[in-house]
Amino acid sequence: MAGEIQKVGVVGLGAMGAGIAQLCVEAGVDTVGREVTLELGEKARGRIAHFLTRKVEKGQLQQGARDAAMERLTLTSEVGDLGDCDLVIEAIVEDLAPKQELFRELERVCRPDAVLATNTSALSVTEIASAISTPERVVGMHFFNPAPLMPLVEIVRAELSSDDAFERAYTLGEKLGKHPIRCFDTPGFVVNRVLIPLLNDCIRVLDEARVSVEDLDAGMKHGAGWPMGPCELVDLVGIDVHVHASEALYEKTREQRMAPPPRLVAMRNAGLLGRKSGRGFYTY
Ligand code: 3HC
Numbered sequence: 001m002a003g004e005i006q007k008v009g010v011v012g013l014g015a016m017g018a019g020i021a022q023l024c025v026e027a028g029v030d031t032v033g034r035e036v037t038l039e040l041g042e043k044a045r046g047r048i049a050h051f052l053t054r055k056v057e058k059g060q061l062q063q064g065a066r067d068a069a070m071e072r073l074t075l076t077s078e079v080g081d082l083g084d085c086d087l088v089i090e091a092i093v094e095d096l097a098p099k100q101e102l103f104r105e106l107e108r109v110c111r112p113d114a115v116l117a118t119n120t121s122a123l124s125v126t127e128i129a130s131a132i133s134t135p136e137r138v139v140g141m142h143f144f145n146p147a148p149l150m151p152l153v154e155i156v157r158a159e160l161s162s163d164d165a166f167e168r169a170y171t172l173g174e175k176l177g178k179h180p181i182r183c184f185d186t187p188g189f190v191v192n193r194v195l196i197p198l199l200n201d202c203i204r205v206l207d208e209a210r211v212s213v214e215d216l217d218a219g220m221k222h223g224a225g226w227p228m229g230p231c232e233l234v235d236l237v238g239i240d241v242h243v244h245a246s247e248a249l250y251e252k253t254r255e256q257r258m259a260p261p262p263r264l265v266a267m268r269n270a271g272l273l274g275r276k277s278g279r280g281f282y283t284y
Helices: 015-026 038-057 063-071 096-109 125-129 163-175 191-208 213-224 230-237 239-253 262-269
Strands: 007-011 030-034 073-076 087-090 115-118 138-143 152-157 179-184
Touching: 007 015, 015 030, 015 038, 015 063, 015 138, 030 038, 038 063, 038 073, 063 073, 087 096, 087 163, 096 115, 096 125, 115 163, 125 138, 138 163, 152 163, 163 179, 191 213, 191 230, 191 239, 191 262, 213 230, 230 239, 239 262
Parallel strands: 007 030, 007 087, 030 073, 087 115, 115 138, 152 179
Antiparallel strands: 138 152
16 A cells, blocks of 8 residues: 555535645645636635634634644646646536546656546446546545535545545544444435435425525524535535536436425525625525
8 A cells, every 4th residue: 555645636626626625735745726817826825814813813723723724735837737736626616527638748748656536426436437547546525515614525436446545534534533424426425315305395396495694504504403504505615516416316226306406406506695795594
């Protein structure tokens, strides 16, 4: 088995990628973050700096540890700069073609023993891996939003993943302070297989039960112990992201409950995407 993961690359520094990069630098891992432009990279660096500063202000992190963590982060717009990473996590747009294209590029530039991981929520890791000639080094590392706060990471074994790549990704999950679980490359893996249809049911109940958004959220928080209501959660995840994941799971399983409720599709089409657009079920 190849050595410990000491340097990680994160491709795509949106909400998920920036959160993952934050976890890496906090865990003492040198991290190269790649965005399409350095300007976008700097925005992500600013968000990470903000959250780490909040931790200092709240007494959860020493100032020196915060500064050292920030120094572990380097930014690039070139995939070629990921060549000396032990493991690369992809967190770009949830579409198969661009992911496959990126993995082909990663295969060209990364060391042969580097693990290539995808943070995909609902696409098949096996299909992403099928684009390259060394699919054994591809695994899923599926983090939950917000990545720095949610303890789980699903370590996904694709059809051709090697034991070595799988276990190295698992070990990195532990090093990042997460609770990793082992799973296979089945649609939605474990959590989204349950959570996506459940959230879709919740949204359908809004119309069927003529309950208000606030009351539905209160119902699930106070009656089912959820940390946040389903409408708040879909706003957090992003209505476009949730609709896309629902469509991907519906396509694979043909289960009616996976299909995105029309109300959510209409919101997505209208640009009501939740927190990121300032308006979804709630206004931010
Ligand atoms: N990164 C880093 N730090 C963050 C952050 C982020 N993205 N977002 C918030 N924080 C920090 C903030 O600094 C905040 O402190 P501050 O307000 O004092 O600055 C601190 O975290 C705590 O924030 P909250 O007070 O909002 O924390 P809560 O105790 O209310 O918990 C929660 C927030 C952990 C999000 C909790 O509400 C929760 O568990 N919600 C459920 C989330 C969930 O189910 N996520 C899974 C979504 S599904 C998914 O991701 C799968 C995908 O494939 C679609």
